[in-house]
Amino acid sequence: MKNTTKYIVLFTIALGLSVTSCKETKKENTEETATIEKLVPENLKWSERMMLSEIERFPEATKLDFRTTPGWSYTNGLVLSAAIKVYEQTNNQKYYDYIYAYADELIDSTGTIKTYSLESQNLDMIKSGDVLLYLYPKTKEERFLKAMETLDSQMESQPKTSDGGYWHKKRYPYQMWLDGLYMAEPFHIRYAQEYYKNEAEKEKIYNDVVHQFDLIQKHSRDEKSGLLxxxxxxxxxxKWANKETGNSQHFWSRGMGWYGMAMVDVLDFLPENHPGRExxxxxxxxxxEAITKVQDESGLWWQVLDQGDREGNYLEATGTSMFTYAFAKGARKGxxxxxYLDVAKKAYDGLLENLVTIEENGIVNLNKCCGVAGLGGNPYRDGSYEYYIGELIRSNDPKGTGPFILASLELNR
Incomplete structure (x- = not known):
């Protein structure tokens, strides 16, 4: 009887341990399941994975670019232009709502654009007009049309160089930057094509848009390297300008990236028979041709394009993403x-292998992005090599994630 009692006690203890063990195993499994729950599914294309990651990082589209307050800026327009293409491919309402919320919050009932200043004559502020070009035909909300009319009026009053080149901003007099062609010209030409009634007025804008590219080629292109x-x-x-040519000192990766994207996007709207198209x-x-010559063997491009072997230079994500998009689209469109499609594929593989990381929850990161670079201003940016390599480097800058999404769509990866 004593032995029987002992066995019963031992059995009870064993059963208790077994139950406890099962509970612990179940708890561990639950915890494991919780840690690998994916905010961004890994079975989607890279374009959608990055778009969802951006929405997780910046739930409010008005605060893209690490803003603490809502603002009308080119970075929002860049990422949302990519979001439009993702929405058109997936028909996922989440993307449309994200795009719409941006315009809805920043444009009031009278069509006034919050945080925008016409008096600043800043070409950067034109870019987000692309969002309105998309939304107005869908919504027919008069405030969106009014806001577009304001942006178009800025292009009409924008100060120019003596030969007709748009100043980058009013506070940067007599200066053309490569950035400006991407910021303004795709909106400028598309708005004229879709909203100008008079054919002669449309033609005037087409000529003016082409003229901006003619001037940049004339003034900014280095004949020896072909870089700008x-x-x-x-x-x-x-102080940053060469006293003979007026040019800045260096070939900056993202500067040329803006220019490449500007060309392939403007060609979407320049009529086939326009003499400037060719x-x-x-x-x-x-x-x-020039950009391919300075591509690193990794497929990536350097922050200062032609000085890859110089101390401090680094392989940079935003310019690389922009070149990838421009080459892929340029090849697709003929x-x-x-x-150059192969060049784009090599670059894209380089991004995935070297600069893209994925968190446990599926969030996709694009690393080694130059946060900002400009010329002049206060504090003064002198355009030196040390300046370009010394600016902030961060992950997930929208000037990289937007073009990465666009490149992903072009390559259907």
């Missing part, structure tokens, strides 16, 4: 030889 300098100062008064295609081919 970041900025040109007609007055030659800026010139822009020629510029794009010259651009592609502007560039098909060999």
């Amino acid at each position: 300098y970041h900025g040109w100062d007609e007055s030659k008064e800026q 010139r822009i295609v020629t510029y794009l081919n010259q651009f592609a 502007y560039l030889d098909k060999k």
Whole structure:
């Protein structure tokens, strides 16, 4: 009887341990399941994975670019232009709602754009007009049309160099920057095409848009390398400007990235029979040839394009993403030889292998992004090599994630 009692006690203890063990195992499994719950599914294409990651990082589209307060800026327009293409491919309402919320919050009932200043004559502020070009035909909300009319009026009053090139901003007099062509010209030409009634007025805008590219080629292109300098100062008064040419000192990766994207996007709206079309295609081919020559063996491009072996230089994500998009789209549309599609694929593989990381929850990060770079201003940016490599480097800058999404869509990866 004593032995029986002992066995019963032992059995009870064993059963208790077994139950406890099962509970602990179940708890561990639950915890494990919780840690690998994916905010961004890994079975989606890279375009959607990055778009969802951006929405997780910036639930409010008005605060893209690490803003603490809502603002009308080119970075929002860049990422949302990519979001539009993702929405068109997936028909996922989440993306449309994200796009709409941006315009809804920043444009009031009268069509006034919050945080925007017409008096600043800042080309950067035109870019988000692309969002309105998309939303107005869908919503027919008069406030969106009014806001577009304001942006178009800025292009009409924008100060110009003596030969007709738009100043980058009113506070940067007599200066053309590569950035400006992407910020303003795709909106400028599309708005004229879709909303101008008079054919002669449309033609005037087409000519003016092409003229901006002609001037940048004339003033900013280095004949030897084929690369383009970041900025040109007609007055030659800026400390960063060469006293003979007016050019800044270096070939900045993202500066040329903006220019490449500007060409392939403007060609979407420049009529087939326009005489300037062939010139822009020629510029794009010259651009592609020069850029390919300075591509690193990894597929990526350097922050200062032609000085890859110089101390402090680094392989940079935003410019690389922009070149990838420009080459992939240019090849698809027939502007560039098909060999540039291979260049784009090599670059994209380089991004995935070297600069893209994925968190446990599926969030996708794009690393080694130059946070900002400009010329002049206060504190003064002198355009030196040390300046370009010394600016902030961060992950998930929208100037990289937006083009990465666009490149992903072009390559259907």
